[in-house]
Amino acid sequence: MSIKTTDLCDEFGASARVLLPIFQDLGGKPDFQGPAVTVKCFEDNSRIKELSCQAGAxxxxxxxxxxxxxxxxxxxxxxxxxxxNGWAGVLVYGYVRDKAVLRTLPIAIKALGVTPAKSTKRNEGQVGLNVTIAGQTIADGDQLFADDDGVLVLDASRVQGAA
Incomplete structure (x- = not known):
């Protein structure tokens, strides 16, 4: 990743919305950047599975x-x-599993932690909603940046300024 979160904070000030430092790095990469695709789900990964099979671009x-x-x-x-499918990364306000394998994959995965218990499949969850996690609201299409220093969000309208 060429753009550092610290540099973005310096450049954009308060409009660079920094998430609380509550996430663990669980993937094989520590950093990602790209437009957000939001999904809201509670203990049901049906929508996550559907999205994972789509082109991440x-x-x-x-x-x-x-x-x-x-x-x-x-x-x-x-x-x-x-x-x-070409996803740049995943930010999970929740837990994941299979940590040993996740660490070997060339994708950034930031989550609260790990647990061995699997989720249910009730075909529930919503895609494209604004979500509020770690003290910040993230809209579908907002630009996310993450590295070893943390995670931040820029409004979709600021994407050109960060490219």
Whole structure:
């Protein structure tokens, strides 16, 4: 990644919305940048599975799982789909599993942590909603940046300024 979050904070000031530092790096890469695709789901990964099978085109999957630690919203199979389909990264306000495999994949995965329990499939969840996680609201299409220093969001209208 060529653009550092620290440089973006310096350049954009308060309009660079920094997420609270609550995420762990669980993928094989520490950084991502790209437009957000938001999904809101609680203990059901049906929408995540559907999205992982679509062309990512360098986008970042932003999952609002409500912070639940009762189950993982995805593991190695979905992560492998995300890599295969060209997603830039995943930000999960929730938990994932298969940490040992996730660390070997060439994708950035930031989540609250890991748990071995799998999610249910009730065909629930919504795509494209504004989600509020880690102190910031993220809209579908907002530009996300993440590296070892943290995660930040720029409004979609600022994308040209960050490119």
């Amino acid at each position: 360098g986008r970042v999957l932003v999952v609002d799982g409500g912070g639940s630690d009762r189950c993982a919203l995805f593991g190695d199979h979905i992560a492998e789909d995300l890599v295969r």
